[in-house]
Amino acid sequence: MFKSLKRSAKGANVPHAKATAGLATVKMPTPEHVIIPMSMHIGAPAEPVVKKGDTVMVGTLIGKAGGFVSASIYSSVSGTVQDVAPMRMVNGSMTTAVAIKTDGEQTIDPACVPPTVTDKPSLMAAVQNCGLVGVGGAGFPAHVKLAANTIDTLLINAAECELYLTTDCREMLECSDTIISGIEAVMKYCEIPHCIIGIERNKPECIDLLCSLVRNMKGVEVKPLPMRYPQGAEKTLVETCTGREVPQVGPSGKPGLPADAGCVIMNVTSVSTLGKYLKTGIPLVSKRVTVEGDAIAKPQNIEVPIGTLYRDVIEACGGIKEGVELGKIIFGGPMMGGAAPSADYPVLKQNNGLLLFSKQAAVLPEPSACIRCGRCIEACPMGLEPVEAVAAFNSKDFDTLKARCVDLCVACGSCTYACPAKRPVSQTMTLAKAWYLGELRKGGK
Incomplete structure (x- = not known):
């Protein structure tokens, strides 16, 4: 009975926790140093092109796309490059990072000039030169998705359905x-005739503003979205905005993509970053971050240089509240962070x-025993059956995990949120997906 539900009817009815939505962005004072990893995106890491002792400016290329x-x-x-060395990322992976001691001047590199864009190839070059990735959290290189030629609809993801986060707002x-x-x-340059800006209804001031701005734009519309997490998930967004369904399996035999439904999705801050780059020539070098939670002294939206350490951001927001013992730091939102x-x-390009x-x-x-109520199934926007996939993972049953399409899990956390037994369903699904893909890469499956 659950599979008959539309994706937009699935998910979790999370509370509206957006206390910083009305707080204008504050610019952080320049920190004393930054650490900039060469892996801030899906795909091959960038290759460092600077060395210890080099002088750099805002917008100086320090890592070339790999x-x-x-x-x-x-x-x-x-400032001055202090070191180029290996570092362990917050997710445990290893990469190379460039550490820079700042001079406090924030001098912009003279090479930062607005690009000349006259067609799709020159736009693609501009997107690449901007260093643009999905800054809403995915970190997927923007030029790759825009390279598709079968697109008739540009979807702007302005849902911002995660709790607490208000950077897109x-x-x-x-x-x-x-x-x-x-x-x-x-x-214009990708020859996409239609654009839909999807905004959750809990942001009426954003809906009103964007509606007024696109009123006379041909082919552009604003679509208010249901207030149900995760409206910003790619397949949910495609279905809610266009009525189309991204196929479970694409032409390549791999999981279907929005492009298979004629859509390309850009986060609203990503497309805005492109607009800024086309105007100024300054690439992606800063990030607005929502700093929130019951332990922070001054919750706010703050713009920081990419590579700023969390501790410096925390200090800029007044530090930890007096008398409060810090229990957890989460990067991203509470559902998918x-x-x-x-x-x-350090703060990365895709940290929000x-x-x-x-x-x-x-x-x-404290979790209790699974009562097989099926609420995780009802909540899953991908139409998966987490309770069955978790059981298959516990017994290392590759064939059942394949049949249950565990590789389609997007780790949105809806299943964990919906579970009355408080079981770590989403976390276990992530482990199950990782194990399944690892076995798949071994071959012979």
Whole structure:
């Protein structure tokens, strides 16, 4: 009975926790140093092109894209390269990082000039030179998805359905001009006739503003979305905005993509970043971050240089509340974000939240036995059956995991949220997917 539900009817009815939505973005003072990893995107890491002792400026290329599915990386500060060395990322993976001591001047590199765009190839070059990736969290290189030729609809993901996060909301209210210019450029040079801006209904001021701006734009419309997480998930967004369904399996035999339904999706801040780059020539070097939680002294939206350490962001937001014991740091949102073991990690291109919770708030409920109620199935926007997939993973049953399409899990967390037994369903599904894909790569399956 659950599979008959539309994706938009699935998911979790999370509370409206957007306390910083009305707070204008504050610009952080330049930190004393930054650490910029060469892996801030899906695909091959960038290759460092600077060495210890080099002088850099804001916008200086420090990492060249390591392939087509990769992205260039630029210095977010002016100063001197302290080191180029291996570092362990917050997710445990290893990469190379460039550490820079800032000079406090924030001098912009003279090479940062607006690009000349006259057609699709020159737009693709501009997107690549911007170092643009999906800044809403995915980190997928933008030029790769825009390279598709079978697209008739540009979907702008302005749902921002995660709890606490309000960076996209502030982008719409503060940078609507570059959102519009970015959309115009993509539609014109990629020859996409239709654009839909999807915004959850809990942001009425954003809906009203964007509606007024696109009223006379041919082929562009704003679509209010249901207030149900995860409206921003790709397949949910395609279905809700267009009525189309992304196929479970695409022409290549791999999981279907929005392009298989004639759509390309860009986060609203991503398309705005493109608009800014086309206007100024300054690549992606800073990030607006929502700093929230019951442990932070001054919750706010703050713009920081990419590579700023969490601890410096926390200090800029007043530090931890007096008398509060910090229990957990989450980068991203509480549904899809990850826990950081310390505050000694840098803000990346795709980070949009830094949540600080007290020890009391961070205590996880004690799970009880699964009662097989099926609520995880009802909640899954991908139409999966988590309870069955988890059982198959526990017995390392590859064939059942394949039959249950565990590789389609998007780790949205809806199943865990819906579980009355408080079981870590989403976390186990992530482990199951990783094990399944690992076995698949071994071959012979």
